[in-house]
Amino acid sequence: MKNFVTENLDENDIIFIVNIGSDSKYFGLEGMIKIRRKLPTTVEIIVSQMGSNISKIICRTQNKSDLQFISENLLVEVIKV
Numbered sequence: 001m002k003n004f005v006t007e008n009l010d011e012n013d014i015i016f017i018v019n020i021g022s023d024s025k026y027f028g029l030e031g032m033i034k035i036r037r038k039l040p041t042t043v044e045i046i047v048s049q050m051g052s053n054i055s056k057i058i059c060r061t062q063n064k065s066d067l068q069f070i071s072e073n074l075l076v077e078v079i080k081v
Helices: 028-038 064-073
Strands: 014-021 044-050 054-061 077-080
Touching: 014 028, 014 064, 028 044, 028 054, 064 077
Parallel strands: none
Antiparallel strands: 014 054, 014 077, 044 054
16 A cells, blocks of 8 residues: 555655754644744645654645745754655
């Protein structure tokens, strides 16, 4: 059985992870809600995971500029997968 992400992946899609450290204002439940609202509309959230020291949001987009916008304006780490 194929993974949902790879099964529905378009050749132009970019998958990336937003890492939110415990020192970020977006850490925790309220922070996750805030950052999700600030993501560009072209970003599709695949899954969110909250941890004790770091939270992650796995996303997909077709715009490379979204990654730069998120890292520079929201001050979180963005890792292209």
